[in-house]
Amino acid sequence: MEVELAEVRDFLAAHPPFDSLPGTVLDELPTRCTLRYARRGSLVLRAGLTNDRLFVVRSGAVDITDGTRLVDRVGAGGCFGMSALIEKAPTRYDVTAIEDTLLITIPQPYVDDLLEQHEPVAVHFAATHRERLRSALGQLQQPQRGSAVFRTSVRDLLRVTPVTASPDVSITEAARAMAEAGVSSLLLMEHGRLVGILTDRDLRRRVLAAEVSPDRPVREVMTPDPVTVRADALALEVLLEMTGRNIHHLPVLDEHDAVAGLVTTTDLVRLERSNPVYLVTDLERQTDVEGVVRLAGRVPRIVDQLVQEDATAADIGRVTAALTDALTVRLIQIAEAELGPAPASWCWVALGSAAREELALAGDQDNAMVLADDADPSHPWWGMLAERVVAGLEACGRERCPGDVMATNPRWRTTARGWRREFGRWSHEPEPDAVLAAAIFYDMRPVHGDTALVTALRDDVVALGSRSELLLAYLTGQAARQRPPIGFFRGFVLEDAGEHRDTLDIKRGISAVVQIARVHALRAASPVLPTSERLAVARARGVLSAEAATDLIDAFELMSYLRLRHQAEQARQGLTPDNHLNPSTLGSLDRRHLRDAFQVVRSAQHWLTTRLPQVP
Amino acid sequence: MRDLLRRPASPGPLADLEAAAEPARDTPVAELELVALDLETTGLDPRRHEVLSVGWVPVRGGEVVLGGARHLPVRPRGNVGDSAVVHGLTDDALASAPTLEEVLPEVVTALIGPGPVRRVLVAHFSRVETTFLGAACREAWGAPLRVPVVDTLEVERRLLRGTPHAAGAVRLDACRVRHGLPRYRAHSAVVDAIACAELFLAQCAVLEERLGRPVVLGDVRS
Numbered sequence: 001m002e003v004e005l006a007e008v009r010d011f012l013a014a015h016p017p018f019d020s021l022p023g024t025v026l027d028e029l030p031t032r033c034t035l036r037y038a039r040r041g042s043l044v045l046r047a048g049l050t051n052d053r054l055f056v057v058r059s060g061a062v063d064i065t066d067g068t069r070l071v072d073r074v075g076a077g078g079c080f081g082m083s084a085l086i087e088k089a090p091t092r093y094d095v096t097a098i099e100d101t102l103l104i105t106i107p108q109p110y111v112d113d114l115l116e117q118h119e120p121v122a123v124h125f126a127a128t129h130r131e132r133l134r135s136a137l138g139q140l141q142q143p144q145r146g147s148a149v150f151r152t153s154v155r156d157l158l159r160v161t162p163v164t165a166s167p168d169v170s171i172t173e174a175a176r177a178m179a180e181a182g183v184s185s186l187l188l189m190e191h192g193r194l195v196g197i198l199t200d201r202d203l204r205r206r207v208l209a210a211e212v213s214p215d216r217p218v219r220e221v222m223t224p225d226p227v228t229v230r231a232d233a234l235a236l237e238v239l240l241e242m243t244g245r246n247i248h249h250l251p252v253l254d255e256h257d258a259v260a261g262l263v264t265t266t267d268l269v270r271l272e273r274s275n276p277v278y279l280v281t282d283l284e285r286q287t288d289v290e291g292v293v294r295l296a297g298r299v300p301r302i303v304d305q306l307v308q309e310d311a312t313a314a315d316i317g318r319v320t321a322a323l324t325d326a327l328t329v330r331l332i333q334i335a336e337a338e339l340g341p342a343p344a345s346w347c348w349v350a351l352g353s354a355a356r357e358e359l360a361l362a363g364d365q366d367n368a369m370v371l372a373d374d375a376d377p378s379h380p381w382w383g384m385l386a387e388r389v390v391a392g393l394e395a396c397g398r399e400r401c402p403g404d405v406m407a408t409n410p411r412w413r414t415t416a417r418g419w420r421r422e423f424g425r426w427s428h429e430p431e432p433d434a435v436l437a438a439a440i441f442y443d444m445r446p447v448h449g450d451t452a453l454v455t456a457l458r459d460d461v462v463a464l465g466s467r468s469e470l471l472l473a474y475l476t477g478q479a480a481r482q483r484p485p486i487g488f489f490r491g492f493v494l495e496d497a498g499e500h501r502d503t504l505d506i507k508r509g510i511s512a513v514v515q516i517a518r519v520h521a522l523r524a525a526s527p528v529l530p531t532s533e534r535l536a537v538a539r540a541r542g543v544l545s546a547e548a549a550t551d552l553i554d555a556f557e558l559m560s561y562l563r564l565r566h567q568a569e570q571a572r573q574g575l576t577p578d579n580h581l582n583p584s585t586l587g588s589l590d591r592r593h594l595r596d597a598f599q600v601v602r603s604a605q606h607w608l609t610t611r612l613p614q615v616p
Numbered sequence: 617m618r619d620l621l622r623r624p625a626s627p628g629p630l631a632d633l634e635a636a637a638e639p640a641r642d643t644p645v646a647e648l649e650l651v652a653l654d655l656e657t658t659g660l661d662p663r664r665h666e667v668l669s670v671g672w673v674p675v676r677g678g679e680v681v682l683g684g685a686r687h688l689p690v691r692p693r694g695n696v697g698d699s700a701v702v703h704g705l706t707d708d709a710l711a712s713a714p715t716l717e718e719v720l721p722e723v724v725t726a727l728i729g730p731g732p733v734r735r736v737l738v739a740h741f742s743r744v745e746t747t748f749l750g751a752a753c754r755e756a757w758g759a760p761l762r763v764p765v766v767d768t769l770e771v772e773r774r775l776l777r778g779t780p781h782a783a784g785a786v787r788l789d790a791c792r793v794r795h796g797l798p799r800y801r802a803h804s805a806v807v808d809a810i811a812c813a814e815l816f817l818a819q820c821a822v823l824e825e826r827l828g829r830p831v832v833l834g835d836v837r838s
Contacts, residue, residue: 005682005685005806006802007800007801007802007807007810008682030682031682031683031685032682032683033682033683034679034680034681034682034683035679035680035682035810035813035814035817036678036679036680036817037678037795037814037817037818037820037821038821039818039821039822039824039825040796042821058798059796059797059798060796076798099796100795100796100797100818100821101796102796102797102798102814102818105679
């Protein structure tokens with residue numbers, strides 16, 4: 001109707017959620033509105049009073065506080081007053097004009113109409129952050145388009161039906177069957193079930209070299225109950241597993257435990273050239289550090305490609321961790337070739353985000369070595385190997401840890417017994433540093449060597465830690481302390497005290513979720529590592545509500561994804577990837593979703609501080 | 617005197633306005649019925665110049681009620697002349713509009729609030745609105761327009777008293793900038809009426825702060 005109200009109409013049309021409304025609704029909207037003015041410093045809404053309208057800031061700005069804490073700061077185009085409208089309860093917040101402010105107000109009945117008739121408006125004002133985060137992730141990532149890396153399951157690698165035989169046939173008959181079919185392995189089946197595997201290598205080592213009669217039944221020389229894999233497993237992970245274990249043939253089972261086929265390392269060649277699996281196979285051929293470093297240069301491009309393909313941050317983190325593992329293993333093997341075999345049994349350990357398989361492109365290396373109890377930690381071999389591997393990783397783009405939590409530090413290169421002693425230290429001198437050291441034990445994953453050393457160590461400390469209220473209280477305090485920002489205001493990052501920053505350190509929000517998840521997983525005495533899995537465990541054990549767990553998982557995924565996107569973009573431009581996002585280059589939608597993620601983290605931290613004992 | 621005897625005193629809407637109660641000077645602004653009103657004219661003299669449009673918006677309970685905003689184009693008797701450049705109103709656009717005489721009853725009715733009570737007319741440099749509408753009422757009904765008036769230009773002068781300011785400092789746009797109000801892209805009678813209404817709310821907020829009590833009509837009335 002009144003085209004004369006075009007100023008108000010156009011203003012609303014330029015800001016979410018009103019920008020999603022059809023033109024006819026926008027034309028009418030201003031006639032439902034009133035305008036209000038608030039002088040700088042004056043109270044617009046008072047906590048405890050009922051509010052019957054939605055406010056849109058036309059010009060100026062307001063602070064929303066819950067009595068003491070700043071909850072949000074809203075500038076032109078932003079809305080407030082909605083929570084009381086939706087909850088039909090008195091508002092919980094004070095709203096104060098921090099500048100002379102002109103406000104557009106929309107009365108409750110009309111707001112109700114908008115919510116009911118226009119889905120995007122309802123989503124925008126959803127009472128919780130959950131739906132908004134869900135839809136944000138849905139928009140950012142479309143798994144159906146998915147990445148070639150994650151589309152490729154083991155099933156896609158299966159070509160021909162495997163050659164099978166009964167375990168009761170003679171070795172000669174088995175060898176003849178293999179020769180006729182032109183294959184290098186034979187699956188032995190009994191009553192439709194896989195009971196063993198025979199390979200060319202077995203014929204060499206267990207028959208010819210051992211002088212076993214070829215008339216004996218094949219059952220005596222086969223590998224019984226071989227390692228198998230599900231057909232829906234990710235090709236990349238399976239192939240990494242095979243190279244790691246030095247297995248060349250892996251039977252594949254379907255969901256009914258029937259044999260679906262056989263995957264061999266030669267199946268790799270049929271994958272797309274851009275597949276990260278190629279990096280791993282190329283690594284196998286490198287005999288010097290320079291070659292490894294050259295291949296490491298491909299990692300940012302792989303991550304960039306995965307981001308472009310809308311893979312999830314969780315998946316990209318897994319791939320990046322797997323590639324970093326492969327680089328590390330190759331560096332260790334090259335070092336071992338030069339230094340000779342290790343003087344005792346040992347294991348190379350990934351710590352921190354590498355252990356949780358949440359690697360981004362930026363970030364320093366955190367690693368350690370666990371030696372068998374009969375090893376002499378002062379033997380020079382350990383230090384020489386550590387220095388070579390750490391220097392190699394540094395050349396690959398992983399900076400040395402500023403806190404010196406690396407295998408090159410003798411403190412983090414000791415026997416399993418020494419590690420247990422280290423773990424006990426915090427209980428004698430419970431101070432922040434000791435707690436930080438204790439936290440290292442919870443994000444620890446074996447990468448190469450005698451993995452049982454690390455598994456046993458972790459089993460012990462997780463059990464011990466979960467029973468220690470003092471340690472839990474320290475970790476809780478730590479998890480609650482590092483608060484993410486409140487949100488954004490006029491292209492700046494808005495911090496707790498109302499001050500503004502030019503850039504957003506996204507790592508603050510991400511590591512806050514990591515710490516929260518770690519506390520919850522430890523309370524549940526769970527050894528799982530990835531943050532989202534820890535939160536799922538906490539939910540399953542009733543430590544965390546289903547809503548809180550889902551919110552945190554989504555917030556974590558969103559922040560991690562935006563960080564990866566930022567870092568991939570930096571790498572593409574030849575810059576060194578970092579954690580600092582520029583709010584002015586983020587889209588308004590990303591800013592809004594990030595703000596939701598921050599709120600989720602903040603409320604989870606609030607929950608921790610109010611519900612769990614803590615030592616600040 | 618003879619004219620008054622011969623003609624019926626203020627018939628129609630103007631009589632209703634005369635009959636409506638005048639708000640007391642000590643009425644808090646928040647309880648007042650007000651109308652911010654703006655005329656677009658070809659000049660400042662009602663005897664020589666013409667009204668081209670009327671726009672207004674009610675102000676009630678400390679809020680500008682956008683749903684009550686009205687904008688009426690008016691057909692002038694003569695040519696629009698040079699002022700078309702200012703207003704963007706051309707002869708053609710106004711050719712089909714009603715005359716001032718025809719829109720006058722609706723304008724006057726808008727000045728009567730429930731009760732009935734006389735609404736307070738709010739305008740920036742209100743002499744244009746009062747003289748043009750007064751002359752039109754006299755011509756139509758032989759009686760003057762009598763409404764309480766708040767002139768936001770006068771209020772701004774009072775707020776600025778004692779502080780040195782340039783000549784243009786009390787123009788509507790300059791006043792709005794001073795009070796942190798947004799700049800409007802277009803100018804029309806109703807946009808300026810809304811702009812004036814917003815300015816009035818801002819001025820009341822400053823006055824209230826200075827007085828340390830709610831602003832009453834007597835504080836702002838011309």
